[in-house]
Amino acid sequence: MALPDSWLSPIPTPSHSHAATASERQNTLTKPPGSLGQLEQLAITLCGQQHTDQPSADRVHMAIFAGDHGVCDEGISAFPQAVTAQMIGNFAGGGAAISVMARQLGAALEVVNLGTVGDVAEGLPGVIDARIRPGTRNFALEPAMTELEVAAALQAGDAAAERAHRAGADLFIAGDMGIGNTTSASAIACQLLGQPPESLTGPGTGLNAEGVRHKAAVITKSLARHGSDTAPLAVLASLGGLEIAAITGAILGAASRGIPVLVDGFIVSVAALVACKQQPELQHWLHFAHHSAEPGHKAVLQALMAQPLLNLGMRLGEGSGAAVAVPLLRAACALHNQMASFASAGVSDQSGD
Ligand SMILES: O=C(O)c1ccc[n+]([C@@H]2O[C@H](COP(=O)([O-])O)[C@@H](O)[C@H]2O)c1
Numbered sequence: 001m002a003l004p005d006s007w008l009s010p011i012p013t014p015s016h017s018h019a020a021t022a023s024e025r026q027n028t029l030t031k032p033p034g035s036l037g038q039l040e041q042l043a044i045t046l047c048g049q050q051h052t053d054q055p056s057a058d059r060v061h062m063a064i065f066a067g068d069h070g071v072c073d074e075g076i077s078a079f080p081q082a083v084t085a086q087m088i089g090n091f092a093g094g095g096a097a098i099s100v101m102a103r104q105l106g107a108a109l110e111v112v113n114l115g116t117v118g119d120v121a122e123g124l125p126g127v128i129d130a131r132i133r134p135g136t137r138n139f140a141l142e143p144a145m146t147e148l149e150v151a152a153a154l155q156a157g158d159a160a161a162e163r164a165h166r167a168g169a170d171l172f173i174a175g176d177m178g179i180g181n182t183t184s185a186s187a188i189a190c191q192l193l194g195q196p197p198e199s200l201t202g203p204g205t206g207l208n209a210e211g212v213r214h215k216a217a218v219i220t221k222s223l224a225r226h227g228s229d230t231a232p233l234a235v236l237a238s239l240g241g242l243e244i245a246a247i248t249g250a251i252l253g254a255a256s257r258g259i260p261v262l263v264d265g266f267i268v269s270v271a272a273l274v275a276c277k278q279q280p281e282l283q284h285w286l287h288f289a290h291h292s293a294e295p296g297h298k299a300v301l302q303a304l305m306a307q308p309l310l311n312l313g314m315r316l317g318e319g320s321g322a323a324v325a326v327p328l329l330r331a332a333c334a335l336h337n338q339m340a341s342f343a344s345a346g347v348s349d350q351s352g353d
């Protein structure tokens with residue numbers, strides 16, 4: 001299985017001229033310059049990314065990537081692995097948090113099944129069968145995936161970005177579902193940021209303090225087995241998850257097709273970190289929705305120089321934090337597109353005219 005083009009081909013840069021025009025427009029609108037704070041830069045950045053003077057976050061494409069984790073054998077999650085497959089059913093049935101939010105936003109929602117331990121019924125609506133294996137191997141004992149399996153997961157992510165492109169999406173959101181994936185994401189973050197597991201390991205779905213200590217010890221053991229290689233493909237193969245690799249491929253695929261990405265919480269941010277390590281230009285395509293309650297997220301956000309829009313104590317995954325931030329992007333676009341200028345409204349500007 002070959003790597004997707006977006007893994008090696010340069011990521012395009014957003015349009016400087018559209019961003020410059022948008023920046024000038026922001027200063028003509030009937031408000032003190034800068035008074036809409038981050039919403040101003042949001043609209044300016046979207047104009048550059050979308051090559052337009054009229055940015056939009058109307059057409060949102062959400063893809064939830066699901067997969068199981070062999071490292072669950074080490075007792076690192078508060079929930080059983082069976083939940084991953086069961087939640088795929090819940091996404092399809094419309095009862096998950098992200099299902100509700102997708103309906104509320106009028107967003108397209110698809111679920112990409114990379115492989116679970118539990119059975120998933122055939123032909124569920126909106127579920128794409130991209131099964132590679134029934135969960136990763138236990139990376140405390142052996143590499144989680146082969147590089148061929150990583151390539152297949154990256155391709156599955158890229159395929160979701162291609163569907164978003166074909167659907168004319170203004171914005172791409174990746175979500176994750178995988179019991180045990182905070183252990184994988186924490187291990188990857190430790191490896192890439194050179195930080196100790198004690199500082200990046202947290203409760204995930206709800207471990208107590210003793211559980212978090214045990215989880216950090218499992219990560220320490222796994223990192224020792226992995227060694228010092230920080231190459232993105234090697235890190236994904238050694239410590240990754242099927243869904244984390246797929247999200248990495250999806251984010252790169254969206255940016256390479258000119259679609260801005262709204263990054264969700266801890267898991268998706270770690271996938272973004274891997275993707276930025278492979279393609280540093282990717283950073284110009286990322287918006288960060290929220291600061292997850294998972295403690296490791298802070299260091300990952302800092303490494304990505306991210307300024308997340310929200311901090312609501314959320315730690316669900318599924319793309320839910322990104323979904324909650326979509327109305328902010330829509331507000332930024334509406335303000336940019338519809339506000340009157342000082343001249344058109346006859347309001348005195350700073351020069352006193
Ligand atoms: O993305 C986050 O910020 C986040 C933080 C904590 C937990 N999660 C979700 O919880 C699951 C992983 O938790 P755990 O404890 O099983 O590793 C997985 O399905 C994630 O979507 C997600």
Ligand SMILES: Cc1cc2nc[nH]c2cc1C
Binds near residue numbers: 079083178205316317
């Ligand atoms: C119920 C449940 C829903 C989730 N959604 C994302 N991660 C999850 C973990 C659990 C346990």
